[in-house]
Structure formats: C-alpha cells, structure tokens
Amino acid sequence: MQIIDINSNNIDNEHVCCAITEKKGENCVSSKKYWMKSNFDKGLVFKRLDERGKVFIEYIPAENAWCPITADNYMYINCFWVSGKFKGQGYSNLLLQKCIDDAKSKGKYGLVVLSSEKKLPFLSDSKYLKYKGFYLADTSEPSYELLYFPFTDNAPIPCFKDCVKQSKSKENGIVLYYSNQCPHTAKYAPILKKIANARGVEANLIKFETAKEAQNALAPFTTYSLFFNGEFITNEILSEKKIEKFLDSKGF
Incomplete structure (x- = not known):
C-alpha cells in the first residue's frame, strides 16, 4: 500500500x-x-x-x-x-x-x-x-x-x-452556514430545512460559495455551523435523528 x-x-x-x-x-x-x-x-x-x-x-x-x-x-x-x-x-x-x-x-x-x-x-x-x-x-x-x-x-x-471571536449571529431562528467542503452537507443541509419546515420552523441555509465568503464567517468551521437565535449550537453535521432531537429540545 x-x-x-x-x-x-x-x-x-x-x-x-x-x-x-x-x-x-x-x-x-x-x-x-x-x-x-x-x-x-x-x-x-x-x-x-x-x-x-x-x-x-x-x-x-x-x-x-x-x-x-x-x-x-x-x-x-x-x-x-x-x-x-x-x-x-x-x-x-x-x-x-x-x-x-x-x-x-x-x-x-x-x-x-x-x-x-x-x-x-x-x-x-x-x-x-x-x-x-x-x-x-x-x-x-x-x-x-x-x-x-x-x-x-x-x-x-x-x-x-x-x-469569529464571539461566534454569534444577528439572525433569529435556525441558521445554518455551510459549504460543500464535506460531502455530507449536500445531503444533510437540505434535510435540516425540510424537517424544520415540516414542524413549522423556518431554517435559513447560507451556503459559502467562495473562499472569500468563508474567510469572513461567524464561526471557524465553515463546512457546517448551526446557530439558533444567534447562539452557536454545533459544528456536527446532524443526521435526521439528531435534527429531530435538536428541534425537540427547542420545543418544536
């Protein structure tokens, strides 16, 4: 090898x-x-x-x-x-x-x-x-x-x-910043929005298309950074079950 x-x-x-x-x-x-x-x-x-x-x-x-x-x-x-x-x-x-x-x-x-x-x-x-x-x-x-x-x-x-010093977003609700640097995001970013919308929750997906955009991000991990009401939640690319668990925890 x-x-x-x-x-x-x-x-x-x-x-x-x-x-x-x-x-x-x-x-x-x-x-x-x-x-x-x-x-x-x-x-x-x-x-x-x-x-x-x-x-x-x-x-x-x-x-x-x-x-x-x-x-x-x-x-x-x-x-x-x-x-x-x-x-x-x-x-x-x-x-x-x-x-x-x-x-x-x-x-x-x-x-x-x-x-x-x-x-x-x-x-x-x-x-x-x-x-x-x-x-x-x-x-x-x-x-x-x-x-x-x-x-x-x-x-x-x-x-x-x-x-990135404070890792806070000015936007309310669910906001996901992501890019296609990891193949998982192409699948799970849309799933986040679909599941959230099905529960009556708007999820804003913000995709970085260039390095310059990513270099001015609010959080260091530009592949996937999930915020809720301005607070950073996780950099983990959430599966369906974890998305549902997150929404449950927020009362949705």
Whole structure:
C-alpha cells in the first residue's frame, strides 16, 4: 500500500475516502469532487492511502483556506482522518510528514489546523497534534483552538479573524452556514430545512460559495455551523435523528 495524490487528472475515477460511498451518495460525493476541482488551482492537495478506507489528509495554502484565519504563508490542513482498521499502523504519522515535507518544499512558515479543546466531530484530534509538536496559536468560542506547527522559531503566529471571536449571529431562528467542503452537507443541509419546515420552523441555509465568503464567517468551521437565535449550537453535521432531537429540545 502506498500514499497517492488525488488531483484534476484522476479525481473522476478515484474515491475521496469519506463515509459516504459513491453508490449510496452519488450526488453528495459529486458535490465534494466539484469543490475539490474548483480548488486544485488554489493549491489544494489531497493525499490518501491507496486502499478503500478513510485514510487521508487534505490541505491548502492558508491564504486560500475556507476558514476565517490570518496565517499568511502557512499551509492549512482542511481534513486529516485515519479510521477503522488502519489506526495504529503509522499512517497518521506518514500523512502528516508528507504534508510537512510538501509545505517545507514550497517555502511555507509551517502548518496550521483547526481543532478543539474538547473533542468535536469532524475536527482533528488536539491531543495527537500537540503530541506531534503543534502549539496553540489562538482560541474562539465555544472551544475552538487554532494550532500551528512552525518550521522556524521566528515564524509569525497565526490567529482567528475578529469575525469569529464571539461566534454569534444577528439572525433569529435556525441558521445554518455551510459549504460543500464535506460531502455530507449536500445531503444533510437540505434535510435540516425540510424537517424544520415540516414542524413549522423556518431554517435559513447560507451556503459559502467562495473562499472569500468563508474567510469572513461567524464561526471557524465553515463546512457546517448551526446557530439558533444567534447562539452557536454545533459544528456536527446532524443526521435526521439528531435534527429531530435538536428541534425537540427547542420545543418544536
């Protein structure tokens, strides 16, 4: 088994290592692949194990990251995932090292990644990253951490933009900010609106279509950030049952 690159030349014939299979979620996978195709010329890199499983790392120059941060000349890790039977075999270290080597070869100051003080879905493990030498650069409510791995002692420290410091929305009701950076959103964002509407609740779906829009977001995780009456609720991409549970908790 070896690590391969997914790029514009082979993406149509390769899987992108997510929990959604091509057969069961063709439209969802297509949305992710379209997002990737739109960002390859912005420096997006996707490396995965040449095996049918969730073993991959995805990163992009921080200037083009879909995240509200200031991290000029850093490489931003979008998603880093090793799961199931592939855990404990050194693949996490291998993928991270390939990212480090690539970033160094491109003259970057280091790596930067969104994580959390508390373990949250869809975010890289803070404990692992800190064990590998990442430092805390900045924080944002409720428990987000911006971690960085500098290549030199004098590398500038990245930070969140001011727009995310409070993680509050001015809009009332249910508001979901999302993008197609993850294939799950193409399925579950519309389901949120459908279930909410069926209960007589309006749900406003705000989709980020460009990196510039995402870089001015109210919450760091622009793939999926759910707000209710201005308060941040979760970055977890909610399934049907979890959407219903959330609505039940709000009395709908």
